[in-house]
Amino acid sequence: MTQGTKSRIDIKNVSKIYKTGSGTVEAVKNFTESVKDGEFVCVVGASGCGKTTLLWCLSGLHPSTLGTVEIDGEILNAPMPGKIGMVFQDSNLLPWRTLMENIELPFQIKKKPINHELVEELLEVAGLKGFENSYPGELSGGMKQRGSIVRALAQDPEVLLMDEPFGALDAFTREEMNLFLLKVWAKTKKTIVFVTHSISEAIFLGDRIWVMSPRPGRLARVVDVDFARPRHIDLQFEPDFISILKEIRTEVEGSKAGKGN
Amino acid sequence: MATDNLAEKIPDFNGVAPIQGGGPVDVSALASVRRAKGFKEISKVLLLGILVVTLLEFILIWTKTPLYIFPRPTLVIKSLFHDFGPLYRQPLLQTVQEFFVGLAFGASIGLALAVLVTLKPGLDIFISPYIIIMVTTPMIALIPFLMLKFGFGMTPRVIAVALASGPMVMINSATGFRRTNAELIALGKSYGATEFQLFRKIRFPFALPMIIVGFMVGSIFGLLTAVGSEMVGGGGGLGNRLVYFSSLVRMANFGAVLVIVATFGVALYSFFTFVNRKYASWQV
Numbered sequence: 001m002t003q004g005t006k007s008r009i010d011i012k013n014v015s016k017i018y019k020t021g022s023g024t025v026e027a028v029k030n031f032t033e034s035v036k037d038g039e040f041v042c043v044v045g046a047s048g049c050g051k052t053t054l055l056w057c058l059s060g061l062h063p064s065t066l067g068t069v070e071i072d073g074e075i076l077n078a079p080m081p082g083k084i085g086m087v088f089q090d091s092n093l094l095p096w097r098t099l100m101e102n103i104e105l106p107f108q109i110k111k112k113p114i115n116h117e118l119v120e121e122l123l124e125v126a127g128l129k130g131f132e133n134s135y136p137g138e139l140s141g142g143m144k145q146r147g148s149i150v151r152a153l154a155q156d157p158e159v160l161l162m163d164e165p166f167g168a169l170d171a172f173t174r175e176e177m178n179l180f181l182l183k184v185w186a187k188t189k190k191t192i193v194f195v196t197h198s199i200s201e202a203i204f205l206g207d208r209i210w211v212m213s214p215r216p217g218r219l220a221r222v223v224d225v226d227f228a229r230p231r232h233i234d235l236q237f238e239p240d241f242i243s244i245l246k247e248i249r250t251e252v253e254g255s256k257a258g259k260g261n
Numbered sequence: 262m263a264t265d266n267l268a269e270k271i272p273d274f275n276g277v278a279p280i281q282g283g284g285p286v287d288v289s290a291l292a293s294v295r296r297a298k299g300f301k302e303i304s305k306v307l308l309l310g311i312l313v314v315t316l317l318e319f320i321l322i323w324t325k326t327p328l329y330i331f332p333r334p335t336l337v338i339k340s341l342f343h344d345f346g347p348l349y350r351q352p353l354l355q356t357v358q359e360f361f362v363g364l365a366f367g368a369s370i371g372l373a374l375a376v377l378v379t380l381k382p383g384l385d386i387f388i389s390p391y392i393i394i395m396v397t398t399p400m401i402a403l404i405p406f407l408m409l410k411f412g413f414g415m416t417p418r419v420i421a422v423a424l425a426s427g428p429m430v431m432i433n434s435a436t437g438f439r440r441t442n443a444e445l446i447a448l449g450k451s452y453g454a455t456e457f458q459l460f461r462k463i464r465f466p467f468a469l470p471m472i473i474v475g476f477m478v479g480s481i482f483g484l485l486t487a488v489g490s491e492m493v494g495g496g497g498g499l500g501n502r503l504v505y506f507s508s509l510v511r512m513a514n515f516g517a518v519l520v521i522v523a524t525f526g527v528a529l530y531s532f533f534t535f536v537n538r539k540y541a542s543w544q545v
Contacts, residue, residue, distance in 0.1 A: 061447050079455030086443050095543040096466050105462065106452040135543065155452070 008159060008191040009058065010036040014067035015152070015216075016053050027053040027218035029062045032247035035191055037158075042202035043195045046252055048215020051195045058193060059086055063250060069161065081110060089164040091144035092105055093136040093151070100132040103151045113127040113152060122150040125184055144239050148181060153188060162194045166201070178204055199248050200236055211251050220251055286443070307534045337516035348514060349502070353521055356499045359415050360487045363422025370423070371430035371479070372472070373385055379438040380456065392428045400425040401489040413495040419489055425486035426479035433475025437468025470541035477533035484526055 016028040027050040056062040060079040126146040213220040407417030491500025506515040
């Protein structure tokens, strides 16, 4: 789409090794890729293939054991608040704070004034106007997750890392959320790395898909998705869509010796 | 799966894995007793209470139970109103004072230790054996020893109350801090929060329901220890009065002191239940 050619994230030979009680686990091995500015990359793979671990390496919270991650040419070894935003499977809205107070939290941590204009705009797109003073317990699953995306985007980060953000939602809400995310992405032009276990979600959302093989997690292949944007929800019934789906599914199935998704 | 890697090594005395999402919902059976609602329900509960006491009164009259075996409720109530000033006020004030001073010391130290083992998880293995010993040993057992050192006044009792309540506050608070969702901590860190900010904005509010339960259990243990210590030795306090009146077979007085102790205990319980509802109502 309108993305630049300059790369925003450079992953160079990244490996992540965990020490466990019974030895070491190599969760990610020799991963090299890059994400262009404004690109939407989805990461898929079987459970336990290290896709989430890779995302944590990109966040700066759990730096890679070997190799480097560069954000705009700067080596990442600690979180970059303001530059990298994170969204998890759980909305992680603090239950004792209202939606607005949750959105204000990162501003309070950074001791910066809240960007009212941006927050209002994001709340509008998310359909959360009028719910600013509601507590998370009073919101639906989809609303909570939209709220957490608003919280992340209100910091105006360059990069948004999303770890199976819609994994806990029902199928219909999930479709709505996908459309919402694409709308926000088209508006904000963020660089997004989106981990999901749903291949169709990945194809529907992404410009490119990284397919990972499990234990140790390696990049098995990269699939380009060229469907025109804005994408319609019926895209998932197109033959082209289904053929890519089959292709990736075979790859994921073939690369693992366990049960399916 | 990332949360497995994230789970920090903070002591968890109940052996419960850190729960993901939500709050520490299984706060305590203590805090989850259903409350009577509305005039109708409350009056039913009160009526039953009055009925039980009246029944007891009549049974004691019918069976001609001597006063030294079981005091009649009317006599106890009469003594409560009639003798409160001269007989019960001073001991009550002393017990209350021992209890609150002890709790204040114990709870502050307990809370500080909980913060310490949360921030420095390695310290846990050195601290927790002593905490476990203190929780499992009745602190009243220390009273004779403490009295040798600190005399017959309030000091040994205050120390015993602190030793009984502090570990309870510590265990519950540490568990609360420990259970703080690892993703929430990661989120805070991704916004560049300092360790202090994480505590103030995330860990502490998240652990608050558990801390309140710690205070509730700690104060029940504390009251037990305060009254028990007074019964063991030294002067003054409600426990001392219990021993005194029963040795003189003044059972109406004895019953009245018992009612005062029970009321104090229930008041503590109600207070912390109220605090829990007011400040930790977010937990579902």
